[in-house]
Amino acid sequence: MRIALLEDDAQQAELMKIWLDESGHNTQIYFTGRDCIKAMSHESFDLAIIDWQLPDISGDQVLAWIREHIEWMMPTMFVTGRNDPKDIVDALENGADDYMVKPVQRTEMVARVSALGRRANANNNGTQFSVGNVDIDTGKHQLLVDGSEVELTGKEYELAIFLLKHIGRILSRGHIMESVWGRSANLNTRTVDTHISRIRKKLNLTMEKGWRLTAIYQHGYRLEHMEQEDQPARQAVG
Secondary structure: OEEEEEOOOHHHHHHHHHHHHHOOOEEEEEOOHHHHHHHHOOOOOOEEEEOOOOOOOOHHHHHHHHHHHOOOOOOEEEEEOOOOHHHHHHHHHOOOOEEEEOOOOHHHHHHHHHHHHHHHOOOOOOOEEEEOOEEEEOOOOEEEEOOEEOOOOHHHHHHHHHHHHOOOOOEEHHHHHHHHHOOOOOOOHHHHHHHHHHHHHHOOOOHHHOEEEEEEOOOEEEEEEHHHOOOOOEEOOO
16 A cells, blocks of 8 residues: 655654555655645545644644545544543544554554555455456456457556556556556656556547546546446456
8 A cells, every 4th residue: 555654753754664664565754744735635645644743733634634635535544642532532533544552563553554455445355346347357367348358468457457446536646656567666657648548548448438537637547437436346246
């Protein structure tokens, strides 16, 4: 997952980043609430980890911004020194998905992050799923449109799967590059644009077929299916 980590203690932030990155995630650190919000205004993330006490605005204000401006229910978890039961209840009632009190242990934190990721993607974690006229079998590395298999290069296939698994979400070019080409990818954003164009053509992602694949100015791309807007990918039956 691509994780936004909001923590003003540099040493603590670097330690948690190591834990998360070594578990296969890609973690971006932000030391102030405003910096985190600024990043989320043009980048996309799969999870936000938030400290409550920050040097500028509070963590609950950042949470409120996320719930107001992020178009999908991105998982959020507080990791904070505040242990008052009222704080915990307030955070959860205002949209946080989990709450950990410092000091935190590596194994528990990684397990909770993984659980939040599984929960967010519960509808498309299987090897087979379908969206509209597209059927995917990741076990067979196969993608069909209207029942016919589509020939894709390796990166085209990975990009198609990434878009279909995150249908309805705005995905930044940086997020796409890291997820499809790898976290250390040093590519021109035109690479993403070129592959998006190929995917659009090969999968026939047109309005006539019930699809809308749009470029979002200063953000990235969003794939939508007109008959299932804002709904997760459904599991294939049989």
